[in-house]
Amino acid sequence: MTQNQPIGNEATTQLTEEGVDALARAAAHATKEAPARASLISDRAAKIKQSAVRDVFEISMQPGLISLAGGNPYLQSLPLAELGQSAARIISERGLEALQYGGGQGTEELRQQICMVMAEEGITDADPANVVITAGSQSAQDVAAKVFTNPGDVVLVEDPTYVGALNAFEAYQVDVVSVQVDDDGIVPAALQATIDSLTAAGRTIKLLYTIPNFNNPSGVTLAPERRQEVVDIARAANILVLEDNPYGLLKFDGDLPRPLRADNPDDVLYLGSLSKIFAPGLRIGWALVPAHLKQTFYLANEAVTLCPPTFNQLFASAYLREYDWRGQVATYRALYQRRCEALLDALREFMPSEVSWTSPAGGFFVWVTLPEGIDTYPLLYQGIDAGVVFVPGAAFTTTPGPSRHLRLAFSAATEETIYEGVRRLAPVLANAIAAL
Ligand code: PMP
Secondary structure, three states, rough: OOOOOOOOOOOOOOOOOHHHHHHHHHHHHHHHHHHOOHHHHOOHHHHOOOOOOOHHHHHHHOOOOOOOOOOOHHHHOOOOHHHHHHHHHHHHHHHHHHOOOOOOOOOOHHHHHHHHHHHHHHHOOOHHHHHHEEHHOOOOHHHHHHHHHHOOEHHHHHEEOOOOHHHHHHOOOOEEEOOOEEEEOHHHHHHHHHHHHHHHHHOOEEEEEOOOOOOOOOOOOOHHHHHHHHHHHHHHHHOOEEOOOOOOEEOOOOOOOOOHHHOOOOOOOEEEEEEOOOHHHHHHHEEOHHHHHHHHHHHHHHHHHHOOOOOHHHHHHHHHHHOOOOHHHHHHHHHHHHHHHHHHHHHHHHOOOOOOOOOOOOEEEEEEEOOOOOHHHHHHHHHHHHHEOOHHHHHHOOOOOOEEEEEOOOOOOOOHHHHHHHHHEEEEEEEHHHHH
């Protein structure tokens, strides 16, 4: 193992839980271990991927390692001192409310403010009565799978897609089926063909889960001219669209893409989150549910959490009421744009010509593609030896077997760190290509 010098004063070694999950999924492609006391484990839980990822996690904590793995937002740019005062005020002035159980759907004030946030993106008709606050949008994915799927049903996803959603869906014993995407997102004709063949085989398709803006992990955005067609195809097949849009406000420049939900209130269940535009530790996400489905979704969510965390909701409301949250989003957009450019510049400078990558218009991630025949999972260990960690592509797909892709996150590291991380990664990939 080589010794690497720390870069700047950044916490470069942290992996998010999501990063750990992703590594776990990737590792599960490589190892198949029988769980201890397997007879106790439900069929449902046995579907959740587990593996030797903790070993990798331990290794990845070594000082000086650069993590381009986790999708952490850069919280250092938040007004922490003022937020501290705001938190203290909530406890001293409204402590009995803040520390008490609250309504299962979330506070009225926050649900109204969430409608204001969604209006920024073009959803102008949202009724707070149809907003359900969830423990991050991660738990909304779980609730959606619980409410809408039976074991054996099909959930359609993009390939690649968000690892946390795959884990959430698969725990409900559904068949997660990938739909072809290209540089403009879901290919409508391919979506139609997939639906046709599954329907002909007698399968029941319940959900189309899509991340239309700056997909995690690919960075790809669904082209505006495809958006309505995708919803129309789903509607005609009686499939509910689950639109997951945590990065939508983080477009680097220009007009924001119009959410699928904006023009399709009855056909799209929209998931949003404060995690990327404010802070993920609060675990505040939401679902904007079609009116006719709201009650079932709400009751299922209540069965999981009773109520969303009251203090966190009051704190989030204070932030949205008292701070220039739009200015903060603008700060994030500019910051992530610079970091993305630093990553793309470094890739251009260091990567072998056989390697290609996406150029996202927003969000946190770039998706790197290597030549056919390369498996990026073992390269993870070589990367760690070289002082850089990424997430192998196998984490983000239902396609079994090796993946020739990997995900790089530019959100959490400084430009200098990103540059150094790519400089370290390039020889690892070059060696793998030379060995083909
Ligand atoms: N969806 C996507 C596409 C994500 O990338 C993430 C977090 N990485 C989530 C959902 C979960 O976000 P939250 O913190 O709101 O649970």
